[in-house]
Amino acid sequence: MKLAILSRNAKLYSTRRLAEAAREQNHSLRVLDPLRCYMRIASDGFQMHYKGKTMAGYHAVIPRIGASVTRYGSAVLRQLELMDVYTPNPSDAILRARDKLRSHQMLAAQGIGLPVTVFGDNPDDTTDLLSMLGPPPHVIKLNEGTQGAGVMLTEKLSASRSVIEALRGLYAQFVVQEFIEEAKGADLRCFVIGNRVVAAMKRVAPRGDFRSNLHRGGKARGAKATVAEQEVAIRAARVLGLGVAGVDLIRAKRGPLVLEVNASPGLEGIEDASGVDVAGEIIAYVNERYRRRAAKRAVASRRG
Structure with a gap:
């Protein structure tokens, strides 16, 4: 499989781990800065260039699009989708997840608990x-x-x-x-890939803060998500259309509540806390989904 990762920085932990896992599984891989991708849009077809050269022949792309480049990055990803490149997280799904109001409306409409x-x-x-x-x-x-x-x-x-x-x-x-006072500044990050929670970690806010984000000084340790928590996390990712997602839950008296669904979840914290090769799981999932799609198309072509 010829694979691309959309990332501004190839040295970031998550990007580097995905690249290592792809090569370990014998895939061809290139990290592409989405801001250096530019495109031709016309009724006779779609083209993409990267640093002066044509981009072609990619089978799948994994988006690692930061919030600061959401608009342009999602446009690049959409162009690749139109060029028939598979992605586990489509551009529209990323836009849904980035908009807290929109994502909460969609989750609530499906009966998923949230504050x-x-x-x-x-x-x-x-x-x-x-x-x-x-x-x-x-x-x-x-x-x-x-x-x-x-x-x-x-x-x-x-x-x-x-x-x-x-x-x-x-x-x-x-x-x-x-x-949610009973949560006591803690939340649960469930890492969803396809129809599974492959890893989970409990994050606890530092003294004097209520935010458990690791970038804010929160501490993490491996955790076991309950069956109910896993079901909520998987449903939340599916509602937004994400094949790979970090779903943050809070444990409330009325059950697990979704705080946020992250379309580009970091790998360092979850891999360190859980000991799970999350990067390897992502690459294996992308390969499986790409090959399944290709097989279905081959069958449809023979029938046609």
Whole structure:
């Protein structure tokens, strides 16, 4: 299989591990900076060039598109899809996952548990909006924040109003959620590949913080997700259309609640905590899905 990884930096742990795993499984691989990919779009076909040379012959692509380049990176990925390159995480699925409001609406519509979330635009509606949510503490999240950035905890109603007013003054998009106190600053990252949770880790927030993200100083250790937690994680990834995803759950009294579905989950923390070769699992899954798709097309072609 001729494989591409879309990544701004080939030296990043996740990109490097995927490249190592691909070569260990005897696949041809190249890491491509999505910002150096450029495309021709026409009714007579689609073309992609990379650093002055034609990109062709790739069987599959694994997107590792950072939040800062979501728009252009997803356009590059969409072009590759139109050129019949298989990807486990399609461009539209990545866009759905990156938009917290949209993803929460989609998950809730399928009956998947998540913290109660409110969203509004007009300052005149703030008081009623917060009454729909309930008493503080409240968690306020920027709509497209990552790695815990842009996530704030307000413990008083006046503080919630002040933060909301400030964010609206900056024309920021955000959601407000209930705070799940019984979780005690911990969450569960389930790494979903296809129809399986291949690894899980429990992340605990550092003293004085409520965010358990490893980039914010959180600590991680390997964990065993319950059957219910695995089912929720797999369903959440499927609803958004992701074949590979990091699904963050919080353990609440009413059951597992989805905090976020990450379309480009990091591998370092989960591999260190769980001891699982997650990179190898991803490459094996991509190869299997690509070959299954090719076999189906060969059968359809013979019948046609």
